[in-house]
Amino acid sequence: MDLPPLFQHLPDSRLPAREAVYRDVIATTTDGFFMVDARGCFTEVNDTLCRLLGHAPHEMIGRTSLDFVNAGSRGLLRQQITRIPTTDRRNYRLELMHRDGTVIPALISTVSLHPAHPEGSSSAFGFVTDLRAIEAASAAHEADVRAILDNLQDTYYRSDASGRLLRLSPSVRQLLGYEPEELIGTRIDSLYVDGASARETFLSALSAAGGQVSGYEYRMRRKDGSEVWVSTNAHYLRDADGTPVGVEGTSRDISASRRQQAELQLAATVFSESRDAILITDGQQRVISVNRAYSDVTGYAPEEVIGTRAELIATSHHEEGFHERLLAELAHTGHWSGEAWNRRRNGAIFPEWLSISTVRDDQEIQHYVAIFSDLTDRKAAEERAEFLARHDLLTRLPNRFLLRDRAEQAFGHAIRANTKVALLLLDLDHFKHINDSLGHPAGDALLQTFADRLRTTTRDTDTISRQGGDEFLVLLTDIRETEDIAPIVEKIMLTLGQPCPLAGQEMSISCSVGLAVYPEDGSDFDTLIRNADAAMYNAKAAGRNTFRFYSQQMNEDAVQRLDIQNRLRRALERQEFILHYQPLIDLGSTRIVGAEALIRWNCPDLGMQPPGLFIPVAEDSGLIVNIGEWVLQEACRQARIWKDAGHGKLVIAVNLSPLQFTRGNLVETVTRALTDSGADPACIELEITESILMKDTEQVLATVRQLHAMGLRLAIDDFGTGYSSLAYLRRFAVDKLKIDQSFIRDLPTDPDAGAIVRGVIQMAKSLKIAVLAEGVETADIAHDLVLLGCDYAQGYYFGRPMPAEAFAELLPPPRN
Numbered sequence: 043m044d045l046p047p048l049f050q051h052l053p054d055s056r057l058p059a060r061e062a063v064y065r066d067v068i069a070t071t072t073d074g075f076f077m078v079d080a081r082g083c084f085t086e087v088n089d090t091l092c093r094l095l096g097h098a099p100h101e102m103i104g105r106t107s108l109d110f111v112n113a114g115s116r117g118l119l120r121q122q123i124t125r126i127p128t129t130d131r132r133n134y135r136l137e138l139m140h141r142d143g144t145v146i147p148a149l150i151s152t153v154s155l156h157p158a159h160p161e162g163s164s165s166a167f168g169f170v171t172d173l174r175a176i177e178a179a180s181a182a183h184e185a186d187v188r189a190i191l192d193n194l195q196d197t198y199y200r201s202d203a204s205g206r207l208l209r210l211s212p213s214v215r216q217l218l219g220y221e222p223e224e225l226i227g228t229r230i231d232s233l234y235v236d237g238a239s240a241r242e243t244f245l246s247a248l249s250a251a252g253g254q255v256s257g258y259e260y261r262m263r264r265k266d267g268s269e270v271w272v273s274t275n276a277h278y279l280r281d282a283d284g285t286p287v288g289v290e291g292t293s294r295d296i297s298a299s300r301r302q303q304a305e306l307q308l309a310a311t312v313f314s315e316s317r318d319a320i321l322i323t324d325g326q327q328r329v330i331s332v333n334r335a336y337s338d339v340t341g342y343a344p345e346e347v348i349g350t351r352a353e354l355i356a357t358s359h360h361e362e363g364f365h366e367r368l369l370a371e372l373a374h375t376g377h378w379s380g381e382a383w384n385r386r387r388n389g390a391i392f393p394e395w396l397s398i399s400t401v402r403d404d405q406e407i408q409h410y411v412a413i414f415s416d417l418t419d420r421k422a423a424e425e426r427a428e429f430l431a432r433h434d435l436l437t438r439l440p441n442r443f444l445l446r447d448r449a450e451q452a453f454g455h456a457i458r459a460n461t462k463v464a465l466l467l468l469d470l471d472h473f474k475h476i477n478d479s480l481g482h483p484a485g486d487a488l489l490q491t492f493a494d495r496l497r498t499t500t501r502d503t504d505t506i507s508r509q510g511g512d513e514f515l516v517l518l519t520d521i522r523e524t525e526d527i528a529p530i531v532e533k534i535m536l537t538l539g540q541p542c543p544l545a546g547q548e549m550s551i552s553c554s555v556g557l558a559v560y561p562e563d564g565s566d567f568d569t570l571i572r573n574a575d576a577a578m579y580n581a582k583a584a585g586r587n588t589f590r591f592y593s594q595q596m597n598e599d600a601v602q603r604l605d606i607q608n609r610l611r612r613a614l615e616r617q618e619f620i621l622h623y624q625p626l627i628d629l630g631s632t633r634i635v636g637a638e639a640l641i642r643w644n645c646p647d648l649g650m651q652p653p654g655l656f657i658p659v660a661e662d663s664g665l666i667v668n669i670g671e672w673v674l675q676e677a678c679r680q681a682r683i684w685k686d687a688g689h690g691k692l693v694i695a696v697n698l699s700p701l702q703f704t705r706g707n708l709v710e711t712v713t714r715a716l717t718d719s720g721a722d723p724a725c726i727e728l729e730i731t732e733s734i735l736m737k738d739t740e741q742v743l744a745t746v747r748q749l750h751a752m753g754l755r756l757a758i759d760d761f762g763t764g765y766s767s768l769a770y771l772r773r774f775a776v777d778k779l780k781i782d783q784s785f786i787r788d789l790p791t792d793p794d795a796g797a798i799v800r801g802v803i804q805m806a807k808s809l810k811i812a813v814l815a816e817g818v819e820t821a822d823i824a825h826d827l828v829l830l831g832c833d834y835a836q837g838y839y840f841g842r843p844m845p846a847e848a849f850a851e852l853l854p855p856p857r858n
């Protein structure tokens with residue numbers, strides 16, 4: 043037999059031996075062997091192939107290989123036969139046909155023979171491998187793999203180089219909510235919460251770790267849109283050259299453990315950052331951990347206490363048995379909380395709010411957890427709050443609540459000792475002026491001086507209290523007789539009235555005092571206060587700087603004030619008010635140049651009432667705002683009548699209450715009065731007191747400016763009784779000063795009054811402000827005023843306030 047080209051390169055001498063070897067190899071190989079000629083007919087087959095196909099060699103030699111394959115494989119075989127001349131080696135799979143019809147999957151490896159070979163071109167030899175065993179083994183392997191994957195709790199995945207998923211274990215259902223088939227072929231980045239960038243980060247980590255990572259964590263998106271934290275162990279799949287061709291790995295859901303981790307982290311942060319001190323011990327109360335606040339509060343560093351027996355309370359500072367009771371309650375309920383004393387490292391004892399809990403396993407206490415906060419500051423704050431609740435902040439005197447307590451105790455004591463208790467209500471005279479003119483800090487300083495003086499003039503057993511504002515209450519105890527009270531009050535008033543330095547000047551401030559005595563003026567605190575108040579009202583009405591004991595009459599007066607108030611409410615709608623007019627005289631020409639409108643109340647029950655009686659009540663109740671509006675309306679109406687009668691130059695002065703500035707809309711009221719009447723604004727002069735200007739609020743200034751702009755004049759009434767400064771007169775562009783009648787009345791007798799009037803006139807002249815003297819009752823006074831250069835005067839000497847008709851009769855006939 044000729045040798046195939048395979049053997050041709052061997053030296054001839056060795057060929058026979060070599061051929062024998064190769065024939066043995068071919069005969070004994072477990073693969074089938076064949077040679078075909080150019081027609082595809084077998085020229086040689088080995089026993090293995092014959093056995094495989096169930097034919098004897100002679101049944102196959104000379105026959106074409108196409109006769110031994112399954113019908114389905116013939117096309118492929120033909121193709122492969124045609125490739126013999128052009129390709130040296132080919133591997134392909136075929137289904138062979140056994141003699142008994144069994145189909146045998148086989149792998150064919152053929153080698154084309156050299157064209158110069160005697161067998162002719164297009165001849166070939168090849169090996170046939172029976173794939174059945176291999177495929178069975180592979181199927182068994184696949185079944186094993188599948189069984190493993192099916193039972194795998196983690197999710198197995200394999201992707202190609204582009205990240206396309208090739209294989210997934212069924213557990214992907216639990217992990218991501220998808221069926222494996224839904225994901226095969228999709229790109230894995232679409233499942234990452236952070237998309238392609240997350241995959242890039244992962245691949246970089248994989249490469250950096252040498253192609254294998256474990257415990258790599260990232261977030262994936264489940265089918266329902268929720269996120270899941272995943273930990274993966276993965277490695278590159280590589281081809282024969284080592285080039286990565288994909289990734290294979292397993293992933294597991296670690297969301298729960300991450301949550302737990304976060305919770306632990308949080309608990310650790312709470313422990314370390316808590317502002318409350320925390321101490322944890324084992325079951326034998328040996329410290330195992332303390333936080334920073336613990337060290338801050340106690341001064342002990344962790345290493346100084348860890349391992350030692352816990353000291354949670356300073357036992358010596360608690361009553362006997364406290365510690366034992368605490369432990370017993372802990373053992374019984376597992377918890378104890380309350381106030382306790384503890385000791386710092388430096389030995390200082392401090393109050394703490396302590397809360398202890400036990401942590402048990404089934405029976406034994408495993409840990410004690412103690413949380414405590416330092417109450418030192420809170421206790422101090424509580425004490426301060428307690429003090430503030432019962433004291434006045436400015437003077438640090440007891441307030442009304444504490445006074446009530448003390449008063450009630452004093453009443454009890456008085457009954458037992460058969461003594462009396464006097465309640466004094468003190469009110470500083472004209473305190474408001476001080477506040478307004480010298481400012482609140484000066485006012486506060488004055489109140490403090492008053493408080494100090496009150497402290498020094500009373501006994502320790504007496505109680506002084508500030509009610510707010512400029513009112514003080516003094517409780518005098520252990521009084522034997524009512525007559526003993528007046529000297530004490532006089533002494534107090536004398537002390538309080540001493541000059542005191544205030545805002546760089548010496549000031550003397552008086553006070554008015556109302557007194558009520560227990561038990562005769564009231565059997566309880568509220569009644570006594572009310573009655574002392576009525577008494578003080580009377581002291582003030584009596585000209586201030588005096589004191590008054592409460593009397594039944596005062597009660598009646600208070601009731602009367604209430605009665606007047608009620609009647610006043612109805613007086614407006616019942617048109618019970620009228621205006622009287624008092625002449626204003628030009629001292630140069632002695633002519634009437636105007637009139638002051640003064641209100642009168644013609645009460646059907648009480649008769650004609652002067653303003654001194656009802657204006658204060660109207661001011662107390664706020665009714666003055668409506669009454670004042672009526673006055674403006676009426677005065678403007680009268681001005682218009684007199685203008686129409688030919689007295690167009692006559693000025694009508696109208697009094698304004700401070701409340702009209704603060705509560706009413708004054709500009710609107712004045713505008714309406716002028717419009718309704720058609721009066722000339724230049725004929726209306728508004729009289730305001732100094733106290734209104736002293737407020738100097740932007741609101742008052744703005745109102746005054748608007749009134750000026752409307753053409754009205756502004757006069758300052760009762761000038762000299764307040765604390766006006768020149769600055770105010772300039773700032774408010776005042777037109778006229780009306781010197782208070784107290785100075786005018788005393789002009790002939792009191793040189794001081796003369797000096798004041800002269801000073802005011804000179805000052806007013808330099809400021810170009812007109813001056814009017816009020817209360818001129820005699821020709822002498824009028825004469826003096828002319829000599830002093832006063833511009834205008836008003837008073838009984840020239841004419842009393844009178845009804846409009848009577849006033850009109852005084853006016854000269856109008857010139858045409």
Ligand SMILES: Nc1nc2c(ncn2[C@@H]2O[C@@H]3COP(=O)(O)O[C@H]4[C@@H](O)[C@H](n5cnc6c(=O)[nH]c(N)nc65)O[C@@H]4COP(=O)(O)O[C@H]3[C@H]2O)c(=O)[nH]1
Binds near residue numbers: 837
């Ligand atoms: N002894 C004496 N008194 C004289 C003399 N000349 C005038 N009088 C009185 O002095 C007061 C001057 O008015 P006033 O200082 O503005 O003081 C007024 C004013 O503050 C207030 N008042 C009067 N009418 C009104 C008003 O319409 N509105 C407001 N808010 N207050 C008014 O009531 C106060 C008292 O008013 P009247 O009782 O009318 O008292 C008037 C007047 O009758 C005199 O030669 N000798």
